[in-house]
Amino acid sequence: MLQKAYDYNLVQFGENVREKVSFICNCCGCCCEAMIAARRFSILNPVHTTNFIPIVSESACKGCGQCVSACPVEAMTLVSANNPANPNMKVAKLDEDICLGCGLCVRACTNKSILLKSRPTRVLTPLNGTHRxxxxxxxxxxxxxxxxxxxVLWSHRALAGVLGVILKLPPLKQVLASKQLKSRYLEALINRLGI
Ligand code: SF4
Ligand code: SF4
Structure with a gap:
């Protein structure tokens, strides 16, 4: 089924966790609510991106627009190539702020003018639902x-689970967590463990 969805150029994404993923979606750009939300509220980044971003080679791009049609969130557009010898010439231009990094545009470009590269900063994927x-x-x-x-989190067991998650966070996020929680217990715990 995954291969079939891939062949149909559907965007494949799942729950934003590393373990115990509870769903995987195969979405089209026309009627999937997540993709519609990604277009309507793009600057709020309602859908987490992948760790990849497409890079368009302007010198190789023919301005055919295949990648524009394939993009489910309208992150790819055609703009002028600014070529005085050919004023009508277009090239593909990416809006990095709304791109999901799904890679559909890369497959759509039969001219091989787009490469999928790692983003400079990796996106943190939480371990599980509680961590997220x-x-x-x-x-x-x-x-x-x-x-x-x-x-749901009133029980000591659940609270201990939440604190356990906080203790596994990087130091900066732990400090933020302890500030927000304003809990001397949490602060003492983090200090005592020296993490
Ligand atoms: S990777 Fe390509 S198709 Fe996917 S969102 Fe970004 S520009 Fe659009
Ligand atoms: S599909 Fe390739 S050649 Fe066509 S506009 Fe997009 S990047 Fe350029």
């Missing part, structure tokens, strides 16, 4: 809400 929830809460400044407003 905590990291998202930290990034949005809502960790205290996640822990104290969510009834």
């Amino acid at each position: 929830a905590v990291v998202m809460a930290i990034e949005r400044g809502k960790l205290q809400n996640l822990i104290f407003d969510n009834q």
